[in-house]
Amino acid sequence: MRKIIYDLIYCFINYFVAYIPSWTLRKILYMAFGMKIGRGSRINMRTTIFSPWKIEIGNDTIINEKCVIDGRGGMKIGNHCSISYGACLYSASHDTSSSTFEAYCKRTTLGKGVWICVNAVILPGSDIHDFAIIGANSVFKGQAKEKGVYAGVPAELVKDRKIEAVNMKNNFYFR
Numbered sequence: 001m002r003k004i005i006y007d008l009i010y011c012f013i014n015y016f017v018a019y020i021p022s023w024t025l026r027k028i029l030y031m032a033f034g035m036k037i038g039r040g041s042r043i044n045m046r047t048t049i050f051s052p053w054k055i056e057i058g059n060d061t062i063i064n065e066k067c068v069i070d071g072r073g074g075m076k077i078g079n080h081c082s083i084s085y086g087a088c089l090y091s092a093s094h095d096t097s098s099s100t101f102e103a104y105c106k107r108t109t110l111g112k113g114v115w116i117c118v119n120a121v122i123l124p125g126s127d128i129h130d131f132a133i134i135g136a137n138s139v140f141k142g143q144a145k146e147k148g149v150y151a152g153v154p155a156e157l158v159k160d161r162k163i164e165a166v167n168m169k170n171n172f173y174f175r
Contacts, residue, residue: 009033014048021045035071038079043069050092058112073105073124078112084136086119093124111146120155131161 017029023042031037034053040060047067049055054071057063058079066086069075073091083089091108094101106125113131116122120134123141128134132144135151135158144150147161 009052010050013052018046018048054091070108070124074107075109076107077110078114078130080112081110081114081116083116084118084120087116087122088120089116089122091124131163133161 013030013033017026020026020029023044026043026045027037027041030043030049030052035049036056037043038057038059038061041057041062043057043063044065046065047063047069049069049071051071054073055069055075055077057077058081060079061077061081061083063069063083064085064087067083068088068090070088070090070092075089075091077083077089089108089110092103092105095104104124108122108124108126110116110128111130111132114128115133117134117136117138119137121139122128122134123139126141126144128140128144129146129148131147133149134140134144134155135149137153138151138155139153140150140155145157147163148157149159149161150156151158
């Protein structure tokens with residue numbers, strides 16, 4: 001019975017809610033299923049959500065169209081993040097050393113001011129620290145250092161951001 005309920009929620013959220021043109025109504029419905037979404041944050045249309053009750057999104061974060069946000073192992077996305085079109089953030093996968101590909105879950109965390117670029121993939125258990133960037137079409141797993149810029153498959157540190165974040169009444173801007 002539990003699997004049937006999970007499947008019904010998955011279908012309702014991803015084949016009905018995700019196609020509602022009003023971002024405000026989508027937010028209300030996601031929150032009704034337990035997702036924590038901060039003030040000023042938006043989830044654009046056609047984003048696929050797994051286990052919304054295990055997802056927490058901070059303030060002023062934007063998740064663009066056709067993303068995947070997998071909450072099965074726990075997902076925390078900080079304030080002022082930008083998740084670009086088609087990015088996939090996972091917190092569950094399968095064990096490649098298992099002959100039956102057993103599932104596993106690991107919490108994935110994004111700090112504040114993180115930018116996940118177009119079509120990037122974040123694998124389960126990743127911890128992306130404040131103001132880091134994961135480049136377009138990259139596949140990232142592990143710890144991303146604060147203000148680090150990562151790119152490639154697998155993603156590696158390519159440079160550090162030379163920015164100074166300033167907090168003005170909880171809104172960040174950069175110099």
